[in-house]
Amino acid sequence: MFNVENIRKDFPILSRKVNGKDLVYLDNAATSQTPKQVIDVIVDYYSNYNANIHRGVHALSQEATDKYEQARHKIQAHFNAKHAHEIIFTSGTTHSINLVANGFTSILKPEDNIIVSALEHHSNIVPWQMLCERTGAQLKVIPMNQAGELIMSQYDNLLTENTKLVFVNHVSNALGTINPIEYIIEKAHQVGAAVLIDGAQSTPHIKPDVQALNVDFYVASAHKLCGPTGQGMLYGKEDWLKKLPPYQGGGEMIAEVTFEKTTYADLPHKFEAGTPNICGGIAFGAAIDYMNSIGFEAIANYEHELLEYATAQLLQIEGLTIYGTAKNKTSVISFNLDGIHPYDVGTILDKLGIAVRTGHHCAQPIMSFYNIPGTVRASFAFYNTKAEVDALVLGIKKAKMMLS
Incomplete structure (x- = not known):
């Protein structure tokens, strides 16, 4: 059975704090985190x-x-x-x-x-x-x-x-x-x-x-x-x-x-x-x-659930635009707040312990197509939770209030 809380125990970094807050890691499209099962293999190689x-x-x-x-x-x-x-x-x-x-x-x-x-x-x-x-x-x-x-x-x-x-x-x-x-x-x-x-x-x-x-x-x-x-x-x-x-x-x-x-x-x-x-x-x-x-079918099903939940929650924020609304997509949401630079949003989220990616994501032609400088990108993995989505939503609302 897929149990996200048990899975999270495999990732030591998910228990750390950033700026005094529990880490919410939503930059998985850039780099996923590493479970102890893989870390142990690395240590074993160099040790033995x-x-x-x-x-x-x-x-x-x-x-x-x-x-x-x-x-x-x-x-x-x-x-x-x-x-x-x-x-x-x-x-x-x-x-x-x-x-x-x-x-x-x-x-x-x-x-x-x-x-x-x-x-x-x-x-x-x-x-x-x-x-x-x-x-x-x-x-x-x-x-x-x-x-x-x-x-x-x-x-x-x-x-x-x-x-x-x-x-x-x-x-x-x-x-x-x-x-x-x-x-x-x-x-x-x-x-x-x-x-x-x-x-x-x-x-x-x-x-x-x-x-x-x-x-x-x-x-x-x-x-x-x-x-x-x-x-x-x-x-x-x-x-x-x-x-x-x-x-x-x-x-x-x-x-x-x-x-x-x-x-x-x-x-x-x-x-x-x-x-x-x-x-x-x-x-x-x-x-x-x-x-x-863990199983890729279980991963896909859980991440799709996260994607749907996060999309619905983010769209309730006034002035938030999501870029990339394809019928078939993975658990990535790129967005902007009206009149606010994505870097500024990402900086405030970081102060809240929330790791997202900002900028053009090495995809400048896409940003040119939408006529934007970049986006805030939240990318979810199978070890993320709906509670972390809620933290992201609250963080965005706080950033909007501070920067508007």
Whole structure:
């Protein structure tokens, strides 16, 4: 049975105070908190078997290697990848996207085009702009509507036989919109284009099946999934990963090195140059275990309940506007108070122990669409409560009274 009070006991940080108030942590879209089950794994690694992997014959190295590769298999199973070597460990979503963008430099031609959506985080815009600058390819944008949804009829019109890659986020970090990626993937494949899905914001709420989606690339970050920062993954279909050149050169990613020629290692090591974040990879696996022990269906149901409750409560505040009213969305609410800068609201909420995000959320095109400088963003996780929503509402009312 889902019991939020028992779950909260797994997170030591939720019992602390900020500015003399009980912490209300509502910045989960930026970084989720870490349960003791994952913290214990991190401590265990550095306390008992800290060693470099894949190269050593000694016991610590072998133990660390086994744990690291076990984590890869956990992630393979979670995302239902066909092969473990289709899971590439990276430093996070941004690293994963740049790896793919770099690889497409040798594939794109000036007459080609690639498609992004208006709902993207900067990390799923800038690498592709840089790719277009390198190759001469054209960047096209799927527009959005006032509800914060992509206009699929316009997407259909953008696709041509020269479209080589489509990349969209599964969920908007700024608005919480869940994009129709099944449709996007199917239509792209009809013209022979590959698809990369940014799963940074979806994976804390949704359990993607990459084979069922038939997606070519899917990327995610551990720190959105109750895991450590500086750790992420790239899923890529085996055929695509074999086509792409290595992203970085160095140790581990080689088969043989001479001064005349270097040959590269097989997958996944071809893309994992240098000493990796060993502890991070192992802890990522532990975080996946923890999330699955709660169950993604239970998480989704509870977070939807929180979203509906919070939306109803916030809309009762006069002068409050919510941005992003898509029919399908995750537990993210971006809002503003009339005539009050979002930073000022966030500052007062912080004094009350309430952690929210303010600004453009690395999604400036979205803010430009709404003609606003930014928003206050409250993002909820499965360990948040309705009482914390009530505290947020009271905090906003206080901020409004002080700043009006």
